[in-house]
Amino acid sequence: MSNQKESPTYLQQRLFYRGRKFNFDVHTLRLPNGVEGNWECIRHPGGALAVPITSEGKLVLVKQYRFAIEGRILEFPAGTLEVNEDASITIQREIEEETGYHAHKWNYLGQFPLAPGYSDEYIYAFLAQDLEKLEKPPQQDDDEDIEVILMSFDEFEQAILTGELIDAKSIASFFMAKLWLIEEDKR
Template sequence: MQLGQEPSQFLENRLFYRGRKFNFEVNKLRLPIGIEGYWEVIRHPGGALAVPITPEGKLVLVRQYRFTVEGRLLEFPAGTVEPDEDPAETIKRELEEEAGYRAKTWQTLGKFPLAPGYSDEFIYAYLAQDLEKLDQPPQQDEDEDIEVVLMSFEEFEQAIMAGEPIDAKSITSFFMARLLMDNG
C-alpha cells in the first residue's frame, strides 16, 4: 500500500501556527480505524540532502551547530525545499552554499519520511559525485555555523558506531548511498 491511500477524516482545526520553516497544527481527526481525537503535526515542505563524494573517495560533511540539541552535529549538506522548488535544485544550491562544492554527476537515492510520528517532512536524498571545489562559494545563510569535514567511508562508519552526534537523515542516506554503490 502506498502512503496517502488511507487518509484520516479532518473534523476540526484547533490550533495553527505559521513559522519561518514549518507550520504547526493541532487537528481533530477520525483515523481509518474509526477512532477520533486531537493530533499534533508539524507541516514541513521537505528537505533535500546530498551524500557528496570527492574524486579521491572522501565524503564531504558539515559539522553544524544546532540550537535544538545545543551542540554541533555531523551531517551531510542539506536544506529545506523552497516553495515551488524541485528538491534536486534545492540540494545543488545547498551543496554550494554549505560545503563549497559543485557536483557534475547526480543520482537519486530516494525519499523517506524523517519523523512520521509528528511531522509530514520527507527527505529527498541524492548521491553527488565528480565534485569540484568552488573558488568562490556562495554566502552561507547568516544563521549557519558550519565547518566542512572530509572523511573516508570507514571514518564515517566508525563515527556512527562510536556514537558521535550525527543526525538520522545523514546516517540513513549514507547507507542508501552504500547500497547503491555496492549494487551499481
C-alpha cells in the same frame, strides 16, 4: 470485503503556528473505532540532502550548531525546499553554499519520511560525485555556523558506531548511497 482499514474522520483542523520553515497544526479526528482525539503535526515543505564524495573517495560533511539539540552535529549538506522548487535544484544550491563544492554528477537515491510520528517532512536524497572545489569560499546563510569535514567511509561508519552526534537523515542517506555504489559496481 476490503483489507484496507477505514480512515479516520477529520472533525477540525487548527493552525497554531506559522513559521518561516514550517507550520504547526492540530487535527481533531474520530478514529474508525469511535474514539476522538487531537493529533499534532509539523507541516514541512521537505528537504533535499546530498551524499557528496570526492574523487579521492572522501565524504564531504558539515558540522553545525543545531539549536534544538543545543550542540554541534555532523551531517551531510541539506536544505529546505523552497515553494514549488524541485529537490534537485535545492540540493545543488545547498551543497555549494554549505561546502564550497560543485558536483558534476548527480544520482537520485530516493526519498523517505523523516519523522512520520509528528511531521509530514520528506527527505529527497542524492549522491553527488565528480566534485569541483569552488574558488570562492562557501556563502553560508546568516543563521549557519558550518565547518566542512572530510571523512572516509570507514571513519564515518566508526563515528556512527561510537555514537558521535550524527543526524538520522545522514545515516539513512549514507547507507542508501553505499548500496547504490555497490549496485553500480556490479553493472
